[in-house]
Amino acid sequence: MSQIKTETGPLGLPTSYMIRDIRIDPAVVLAPMEGVSNIVFRRLIRSIGGCGLTYTEFIASKAIRARNQKALLMADFDPDEYPISVQIFGKDPEEMAEAAKVVEDLGASILDINMGCPSKKVCAHSGGSALMREPKLAIEIVRKVRAAISIPLTVKMRSGFDANQRNAPELALAFQDEGAEGITIHWRTREDGYKGTRQIDKIAECKAKIQIPVIANGDVTNPQSAEQMLRETGADGVMVGRGAMRNPWSLLQIAQHLRGEKPMCVDREAQKSMLYLFLDRHHQYLRHEKATLGKFKQIAKHFCTEIPNGDQLRRSLLRSQSIDEIIHHTEIFFDLSLSQQPPLQNQNVI
Numbered sequence: 557m558s559q560i561k562t563e564t565g566p567l568g569l570p571t572s573y574m575i576r577d578i579r580i581d582p583a584v585v586l587a588p589m590e591g592v593s594n595i596v597f598r599r600l601i602r603s604i605g606g607c608g609l610t611y612t613e614f615i616a617s618k619a620i621r622a623r624n625q626k627a628l629l630m631a632d633f634d635p636d637e638y639p640i641s642v643q644i645f646g647k648d649p650e651e652m653a654e655a656a657k658v659v660e661d662l663g664a665s666i667l668d669i670n671m672g673c674p675s676k677k678v679c680a681h682s683g684g685s686a687l688m689r690e691p692k693l694a695i696e697i698v699r700k701v702r703a704a705i706s707i708p709l710t711v712k713m714r715s716g717f718d719a720n721q722r723n724a725p726e727l728a729l730a731f732q733d734e735g736a737e738g739i740t741i742h743w744r745t746r747e748d749g750y751k752g753t754r755q756i757d758k759i760a761e762c763k764a765k766i767q768i769p770v771i772a773n774g775d776v777t778n779p780q781s782a783e784q785m786l787r788e789t790g791a792d793g794v795m796v797g798r799g800a801m802r803n804p805w806s807l808l809q810i811a812q813h814l815r816g817e818k819p820m821c822v823d824r825e826a827q828k829s830m831l832y833l834f835l836d837r838h839h840q841y842l843r844h845e846k847a848t849l850g851k852f853k854q855i856a857k858h859f860c861t862e863i864p865n866g867d868q869l870r871r872s873l874l875r876s877q878s879i880d881e882i883i884h885h886t887e888i889f890f891d892l893s894l895s896q897q898p899p900l901q902n903q904n905v906i
């Protein structure tokens with residue numbers, strides 16, 4: 557079992573943690589997000605800084621075991637992305653073990669098992685968060701995967717399946733006993749979906765129960781929410797999901813705060829440049845205009861919520877049918893807003 561070697565900064569908050577011999581520095585990681593955290597998004601967030609670890613989108617064990625082209629593309633990462641965690645989901649222990657071996661052979665730093673996905677499609681086949689209702693099967697999966705690979709193995713789950721089955725701490729302990737080396741917990745249950753009332757007690761309970769790193773997840777979007785989560789749970793690090801789409805600098809701002817530094821401010825020029833980076837990098841990667849528009853819009857609809865009066869821009873971008881149209885609307889919006897408004901005082905910064 558790995559010893560926790562979490563380092564803390566001047567505020568007594570974690571600045572880095574270890575998954576076996578891999579130092580995750582800073583103790584802020586980008587969440588796996590299907591359809592979002594592809595190689596382009598991950599590299600963009602990394603290039604900003606403040607991100608200790610990235611995860612691929614979840615990949616079906618069946619597909620990766622069969623070395624399906626699309627699955628291999630999802631598992632693809634760049635040499636500049638280390639450390640990188642590749643996440644798989646499934647319900648068949650043998651299949652999961654074989655898929656994990658493929659991931660190890662691809663050179664991933666860490667293999668992560670998804671036990672948190674609430675999607676009906678995944679749960680209907682007992683994968684994702686449905687595994688939390690089948691502890692024996694979940695434990696067997698961890699055991700078989702552990703035996704199949706030598707790289708570190710981690711598990712990401714929710715606090716439970718529903719309000720009556722909030723069993724993350726018991727599962728975390730069992731997974732640790734089977735050789736898992738890190739646990740991420742999203743405070744919501746599967747039943748909560750993306751709503752629910754904030755209840756982080758199970759993350760704190762996990763932290764008290766196990767000796768491997770616990771990463772806290774759910775609505776961590778800025779330095780304040782990160783600090784609150786870490787103080788209330790004692791977790792070793794935080795994971796940021798949707799917040800990274802709204803404010804790609806949020807991981808850096810959190811990391812700076814954890815180190816006791818003043819978080820950077822984001823101005824409108826930087827926001828405009830970031831929109832173009834999303835567009836340009838996705839176009840370079842996907843090559844097709846339609847596919848680029850799809851990915852761009854998915855991120856832009858979150859990104860615009862952080863821009864003052866961004867609703868108007870969001871609507872124009874989502875209606876756009878071409879890259880030229882996107883550029884046109886972006887130019888008009890920022891030309892107007894840069895000439896009319898004072899520099900953005902980033903509200904995320906403490």
Ligand SMILES: Cc1cc2nc3c(=O)[nH]c(=O)nc-3n(C[C@H](O)[C@H](O)[C@H](O)COP(=O)(O)O)c2cc1C
Pocket residue numbers: 587588589590591592612613614643670672673712742773774775776795796797798799
């Ligand atoms: C678009 C989207 C896709 C997601 N895909 C995955 C996934 O592939 N694997 C996973 O473990 N969680 C997935 N999640 C859940 C996130 O990793 C994270 O647990 C959740 O969004 C809560 O964190 P947040 O409040 O910081 O967004 C996804 C979430 C979103 C919004």
